[in-house]
Every structure is written in structure tokens, then in C-alpha cells.
Amino acid sequence: TPGTVIAVDGPAAAGKGTLARRLAAALGLPYLDTGLLYRAVGRRVLDAGADPRDARQAEEAARSLSPADLERDDLRGPMADMAASAVAAIPAVRAALLDFQRGFGRERGAVLDGRDIGTVVFPDAAVKLFVTASVEERARRRFLELQGRGVAADPAQVEAEIRDRDAQDANRPVAPLRPADDAVVLDTTVLDAEAAFVAAIDLVKARL
Ligand code: C5P
Numbered sequence: 001t002p003g004t005v006i007a008v009d010g011p012a013a014a015g016k017g018t019l020a021r022r023l024a025a026a027l028g029l030p031y032l033d034t035g036l037l038y039r040a041v042g043r044r045v046l047d048a049g050a051d052p053r054d055a056r057q058a059e060e061a062a063r064s065l066s067p068a069d070l071e072r073d074d075l076r077g078p079m080a081d082m083a084a085s086a087v088a089a090i091p092a093v094r095a096a097l098l099d100f101q102r103g104f105g106r107e108r109g110a111v112l113d114g115r116d117i118g119t120v121v122f123p124d125a126a127v128k129l130f131v132t133a134s135v136e137e138r139a140r141r142r143f144l145e146l147q148g149r150g151v152a153a154d155p156a157q158v159e160a161e162i163r164d165r166d167a168q169d170a171n172r173p174v175a176p177l178r179p180a181d182d183a184v185v186l187d188t189t190v191l192d193a194e195a196a197f198v199a200a201i202d203l204v205k206a207r208l
Contacts, residue, residue: 004029004109005124006204007117010131011166011177012081013138013145015188015196019131020113022197023204027111032104034114034121035084037097039076040069042083052086055093062087062096077151078161085165088115089172115169118180127207129200130179133189138162 006029008020017033024031044061045052052058074080087093094116101121104110112121118128133141139159146153169177179185184203188196 003106004126004208005105005122006109006111007122007125007128007180007183008111008113008131009115009117009119009128009177009179009183010113011135011138011169012162013142014131014133015141015193016113016131018193019129019188019196019200020111022193023200024111026197026201027204030104030108030110032101032110032112034097034101034112034117036070036075037065037100038084038088038093039080040065040072041087041093041097042085043072043075043080044069045087046079046083052083053090055090058087058090059092059096062093065097081161081165085168089168089174091174094120094175115177116175118183119178120175123180127204128180128183129203130183130185131196131200132185132187135159135163135166137189 006023008016008023010016021031041058041062042052045054045057048057050057098121101112105112105122114121118125136159139155139162142162143153143155143158146158166177186196186200186203191199
């Protein structure tokens, strides 16, 4: 359906990105990874030698974000994760990124993944999925992903970082991580990527 917006929210390392990308491909919709926007803002603040909690610096970085910032290859990793989560707690940063996200989805429809797509960015989305999994399973997946990229990591530290980031995202006053009232919760703890996709596409088709 043209103009259809599908919101895919959930905590860190729940497999939202993989799932959202596959849904978009299957439905012929554009895909936007909104976490990348916050990651790019956090990265720019770090590059400037500033603290990602510095509201003035972070807002300036968000306002001057360019497409090239989203193509950088250093947007993933523990530093980038925490910097993204820190700038994401700043209301002026979220406000600066809102128009772009809405504009992206409004024209031709889209699948967007993030934390607040169903609650704030597109409260009228046709379908809202809240994708989650146990923290142990999410940590295991993130650890394997890091290993696959050749990044040395400690499993306990990966899990601690995920817990910290989820707590920070869920406890911030503005656009906290939580399922929209009308979201369907998809727990992928015991599902592999293929099974999660099959479950999600069934949920989406039943609602379109
Ligand atoms: O999804 P991803 O892990 O790449 O997001 C990085 C960080 O960006 C999250 O921990 C969260 O703080 C922030 N974020 C957000 N709202 C979104 C997407 C991401 O606050 N819609």
C-alpha cells in the first residue's frame, strides 16, 4: 500500500534493523534506520572534543547533520552507542531530527526503526511492532555480531552496556523507550532472523 508507514521500535540489539530492512524489501517500501541519525550526532559531538551530554553542542550537531555523516563507518561500537544514547536524551536534538524522519516517511510511506517511531514520530503508523528479546539473548547476538566484525569484546561487558543503554533510553523524560499502546509486541528470544521475519510479515499483512 503506497504511503503506508510501519514503525519498528524496541531495545538495543533486538534485531530491529535486520527485521525492518527485510519488511521494507518485502513490501516495496523505503527503509530508515533512525538510530543512525542519533549515532551520527553523537559522533560529531565526540569529534568536536565535546561531551555528548552537552545540549548546546549536540543541538548544533543535529541541526547541521549532512547525508555524508550517515555514511561514516565509525557509527557502531561502544563509544558510538553511548554517545548516541546521550544525545538522544536531549529534547532539542530530538526536535531537530523530527522533520527529517516525518518527511522521509510521509511521501511514499516507509518502514522506520528506532525507539519512538510508534509513540512520537508516527503515532498514526499503520502498523507498530515492538521487537524485543531477553537481555541475555540480545547481548549474545551483539557479542556474535562484534566477533563477526573482528572486534574484540567481553560478553559480560557487552551485556552491561546493553543494560545501561536500555535504562538510559527507557528512563529519559522525552520520548522514552516504550511500546505504543497499540503496538504489537514481538518477542524474538527464541526466534531466529527468518522466523522473526515470518512472524512480523504475518502481523503486518493482517493489519494492512
Ligand atoms: O537503534 P540504535 O541502537 O542504532 O540507536 C542508537 C541510540 O539512538 C539508542 O540507544 C537511542 O538512545 C537513540 N534512538 C532514539 N530514538 C530513535 C532511534 C534511536 O532515541 N528513534
